[in-house]
Amino acid sequence: MKALVRFLRSPRLALGLALGIAAYSVVGTLIPQMDLDPAKATAWIAANPGLAGVAGVLGLFSAYTSPIFLAAVALLGVCTVSCAWARTRAAARILARGRGPFPGIEALEKRRGLSAGPARGSSSAGTLSAAEATLRAEGLEVARQGDVISAGRGTWGALGSPVFHWSLALLVVVIAMGQLTRAEGRVVLPIGERVVDAPDSYSGRIEAGPFFGGHTGLTLAARDFQTKTVVEGVDRGATALVELYRGTALLAETRVYSNSPLRYGSLLIHPDTWGYAPMFSIETTAGQELTTAYGHIPISDVTSRGAGPGVLDLSGGAIGRARIGFEIPARGSAAGQPVRLAPSLSVSVRRGDEATGAPALLAEGDRAPLYDGMWLRFVKRGTYVQVAVANDWSVLYIYALFALAAIGLSVGLFVRPRSAWVYSVDTADGPMLTSVSRHARGDPVFDERLERALQAAVAKASDEEERRT
Amino acid sequence: MTLEIVLMWTAVTMYAAGSIAYVSGLVFRLPKATTIATWVSILGLVPHLVATGVRWVRVGHAPFLGFYEVVSGLVLAAVLTMALILLKYRSLAPMGVIIMPISFLTLGAAMLAPKGGMEVSATLASWWLTIHITFAKLAYSAFIASFALALLYLGRERWSEGRLADMLSKLPRQEVVDDLSFKLVGAGFIFLGCMIAAGAVWANEAWGRYWAWDPIETWSLISWIVYAIYLHLRLTMGWRGRKSAWVAVVALPIVVFALIGVPIVYSSIHGAYLTGP
Numbered sequence: 001m002k003a004l005v006r007f008l009r010s011p012r013l014a015l016g017l018a019l020g021i022a023a024y025s026v027v028g029t030l031i032p033q034m035d036l037d038p039a040k041a042t043a044w045i046a047a048n049p050g051l052a053g054v055a056g057v058l059g060l061f062s063a064y065t066s067p068i069f070l071a072a073v074a075l076l077g078v079c080t081v082s083c084a085w086a087r088t089r090a091a092a093r094i095l096a097r098g099r100g101p102f103p104g105i106e107a108l109e110k111r112r113g114l115s116a117g118p119a120r121g122s123s124s125a126g127t128l129s130a131a132e133a134t135l136r137a138e139g140l141e142v143a144r145q146g147d148v149i150s151a152g153r154g155t156w157g158a159l160g161s162p163v164f165h166w167s168l169a170l171l172v173v174v175i176a177m178g179q180l181t182r183a184e185g186r187v188v189l190p191i192g193e194r195v196v197d198a199p200d201s202y203s204g205r206i207e208a209g210p211f212f213g214g215h216t217g218l219t220l221a222a223r224d225f226q227t228k229t230v231v232e233g234v235d236r237g238a239t240a241l242v243e244l245y246r247g248t249a250l251l252a253e254t255r256v257y258s259n260s261p262l263r264y265g266s267l268l269i270h271p272d273t274w275g276y277a278p279m280f281s282i283e284t285t286a287g288q289e290l291t292t293a294y295g296h297i298p299i300s301d302v303t304s305r306g307a308g309p310g311v312l313d314l315s316g317g318a319i320g321r322a323r324i325g326f327e328i329p330a331r332g333s334a335a336g337q338p339v340r341l342a343p344s345l346s347v348s349v350r351r352g353d354e355a356t357g358a359p360a361l362l363a364e365g366d367r368a369p370l371y372d373g374m375w376l377r378f379v380k381r382g383t384y385v386q387v388a389v390a391n392d393w394s395v396l397y398i399y400a401l402f403a404l405a406a407i408g409l410s411v412g413l414f415v416r417p418r419s420a421w422v423y424s425v426d427t428a429d430g431p432m433l434t435s436v437s438r439h440a441r442g443d444p445v446f447d448e449r450l451e452r453a454l455q456a457a458v459a460k461a462s463d464e465e466e467r468r469t
Numbered sequence: 470m471t472l473e474i475v476l477m478w479t480a481v482t483m484y485a486a487g488s489i490a491y492v493s494g495l496v497f498r499l500p501k502a503t504t505i506a507t508w509v510s511i512l513g514l515v516p517h518l519v520a521t522g523v524r525w526v527r528v529g530h531a532p533f534l535g536f537y538e539v540v541s542g543l544v545l546a547a548v549l550t551m552a553l554i555l556l557k558y559r560s561l562a563p564m565g566v567i568i569m570p571i572s573f574l575t576l577g578a579a580m581l582a583p584k585g586g587m588e589v590s591a592t593l594a595s596w597w598l599t600i601h602i603t604f605a606k607l608a609y610s611a612f613i614a615s616f617a618l619a620l621l622y623l624g625r626e627r628w629s630e631g632r633l634a635d636m637l638s639k640l641p642r643q644e645v646v647d648d649l650s651f652k653l654v655g656a657g658f659i660f661l662g663c664m665i666a667a668g669a670v671w672a673n674e675a676w677g678r679y680w681a682w683d684p685i686e687t688w689s690l691i692s693w694i695v696y697a698i699y700l701h702l703r704l705t706m707g708w709r710g711r712k713s714a715w716v717a718v719v720a721l722p723i724v725v726f727a728l729i730g731v732p733i734v735y736s737s738i739h740g741a742y743l744t745g746p
Binding site for chain 2: 410
């Protein structure tokens, strides 16, 4: 067990892992990543079949989620914990010792130190008093017991390294837990409609960690859509006011755009895209509504010919399996101007795999026969916003731990615990001051400061004696 | 030519003059030339700062968009850092032999880049960008200064006798140079970490995820790990002096590549800050 702890605490292991992670990350940036750009990654594999085999074995196509990378990071995390534990014990020792029991002069004389003096004509007590004053003037905390002075500062700096290492280790744990329990996906919000935060409401894939606890069941809504929003002189693009409800109680609302997400608890809602959302209703000949549904045409599908085409699949009940194709024709556009869309909608219907008739052009409120005595009504040409909904509790903890790590690191690097013992030795010419210093991380100017203080003390003691006599 | 360009060329000229004087001072053992070089270089900051301010007012944002602004801001931060170090350690003036030629050449190269000014997009319009960029400038200038000090350390060790040794003998003790280089790496490491964290917060606000392993994100993490290795080697393995200096020298090109090389070499949504949308 001790050997394992020693191995994990080894600086060489930590360095090797850090170097390995850096090198692996470099290679990861050179090979297209499946998670970021699958098309590019597939093309690379086709172009480099030889290298692709090796890269595949090494997990380099998903470098940052590959077992090799994750194992290295996890091991580095364990090393950091071992290191943090050792540093905590060391810091506790330093803090508990404080100035500690004052050593005797005999014990100090066995150690190498700096000397200044002699302070001609002065007494040992007078020289030590002068040393106390000059050491204080150097910004050191000074205490005296008999003929020995303790001078030092920054003892609490010993806490910096453990705080940094513990924060770093916790950061790795929280990031990992966050990734395992988070979920992210895209939700289409037709303007004026409400959508429940549930798996069925998400369009496309929901990226969820294996331990994701489930969606919130809160209700999302969007209203007050604008195609152009200028805030502080910057065009933020198309925006909507997004609201979050629990039942009918409004929990939060924000006009969402880049750098202005809606935040509620662990939920973070961002704008993604927007488009047209024609609303259809299926009804009987007598006008009884059977169901309603929205189609979607993203703004990226708007060309000079119009918007779309879009497709809406309907299934279930009397409707069976139907596919409604639709597009919004253009009404003409001037050069350099946005496309003007017609108020009507061109609609075609397929039942199963067969077309049910020629495409029909419907104005808002118009209806066309569907099949089996049912009618398709074009209710309105609405708009929608698509938002990215991320449910991740870990983000704020990550920020807090990083801040703690930065504080710990700053203290650990720049508040260096330094201390020295100063004593006086009587010689024939007068008392000599000697200091035995102990300073962390070889602060090269601490001895200079001590020497300066001791020389000033000697001069001060001699001057005082001269004045007195 | 606009006032901004005239001022910027004045700064380039003064940095060039400073570089020549620094090199002359070292090669021909002219301490006066080194003093003049320091003053000329520091005075070069005046037109550089004013030009930056004029541009800031004109384009409506701090100098962080496009090659010209990014590099100019970096040079400004590096020379300013050198000036601050020289305020405390005048005898470190020979570090200008390393910093000023690099500054003059990179600023000169930036002057050849388009200077039109890029617009702040919705994604860029965030206070986190300002925080992110501020920490980036602080980090990079600290690393450049530590690089210069590490080279001075190695230079004095290499030329312990002869002409150059005389000039370098006026530097503070090697231990002090080594310690200062370490302190600058320490500060740069903290600033770089803050830059990465501010970038992550900003990415979360703008895109809804704090980290996506984009090449620029990955390379900034790699830079951070490289300097973490430097600190680890020094603090736990006792690498000081020459070994430590070599690591500081080798590490700088990695961070410079992360800042300027990565947006050019890789395609990345982050790269717009340097190469445009």
